[in-house]
Amino acid sequence: MKADPAVQRRLLELADIDAELARVDHRRRTLPELDEIAAAEQAVRTKRDAQVATDTALADLDREVKRQEKEIDAVRAREDRDRALLADGSVSAKQLTDLEHELETLKRRQSTLEDELLDIMERREAVELDSQHAGVELAKAEEALADAARRRDDALADLDTTQARRDAERGGLVGEFPEPLLGLYERVRRNKGIGAALLRARRCGACRIELDRSAISRISGTAADEVVTCEECGAIMVRTAESGL
Structure with missing residues (x-):
């Protein structure tokens, strides 16, 4: 799946909103x-x-x-x-x-x-x-x-x-996201709790697991507009200058 890198980065804003909504729901119940x-x-x-x-x-x-x-x-x-x-x-x-x-x-x-x-x-x-x-x-x-x-x-x-x-x-x-990208995000979020996270310093921001060399090499060779996901948790990993690639 492909999506403009800028659009992928916007997923982080959506993930922040969803994280706060999840905290609100948890807070309401507890x-x-x-x-x-x-x-x-x-x-x-x-x-x-x-x-x-x-x-x-x-x-x-x-x-x-x-x-x-x-x-x-x-x-x-x-x-x-x-x-x-x-x-x-x-x-x-x-x-x-x-x-x-x-x-x-x-x-x-x-x-x-x-x-x-x-x-x-x-x-x-x-x-x-x-x-x-x-x-x-x-x-x-x-x-x-x-x-x-x-x-x-x-x-x-x-x-x-x-x-x-x-x-x-x-x-x-x-409404800013193409349907395939949004659909993937929503499926992962429903199943895992976090749909997208920043790939920072070679670590998935969703599950906090550090990627091994082979995964980093694979992602480094992937086009910027290619949507990549974490092999461990399935979250969309958004790449930026902080990713350490």
């Missing part, structure tokens, strides 16, 4: 913020689970408090009724004894219920503190996630700008 976000999302899930657990425990204790208070109110109502009967004076001696016994029982029951309520309230206070702490930790985790997402978005925006610019440059450049 942004450190992506790992940060994954870790932050896991932290948010963990903190949210903790928040839900404490909120559920708090709700359970609130229901227990209401149940306990309702039972205490029932005991007090029963006590008030019995005292009203005693004050009425219309009960028999046996009923009087039974009422007095029941009042003692109600008194002990109320004391027990109030002690239990106090214990529940103390537990509720501790759980409420845990819930508040869980809320603070969740807010911190969510802020860390939002911060990582903002930094990722900023980095992606920069990469998108670079890609758009380089895509535009590439679009304007590829």
Whole structure:
């Protein structure tokens, strides 16, 4: 295949653009913020689970408090009724004894219920503190996630700008190459990653392998407009005064 040496040298500009586009793609896939976000999302899930657990425990204790208070109110109502009967004076001696016994029982029951309520309230206070702490930790985790997402978005925006610019440059450049040369370049680039590179100091700029004497001799005897490729990696080797031929 033949191509004007000046056109071949332009392949180096195309290769530089493609190299940067490849770096942009690699950078987009390996942004450190992506790992940060994954870790932050896991932290948010963990903190949210903790928040839900404490909120559920708090709700359970609130229901227990209401149940306990309702039972205490029932005991007090029963006590008030019995005292009203005693004050009425219309009960028999046996009923009087039974009422007095029941009042003692109600008194002990109320004391027990109030002690239990106090214990529940103390537990509720501790759980409420845990819930508040869980809320603070969740807010911190969510802020860390939002911060990582903002930094990722900023980095992606920069990469998108670079890609758009380089895509535009590439679009304007590829039309300068004859189809056979461009086709060869694209095939090699798809298979090997680098389509063309400078032959510098007898070394292929794509695979960095130094050519042996026979290869150098062969290339030296090749016309300047002949397209030569690396026997090792297949990349188009662009010859200039730096090639050492």
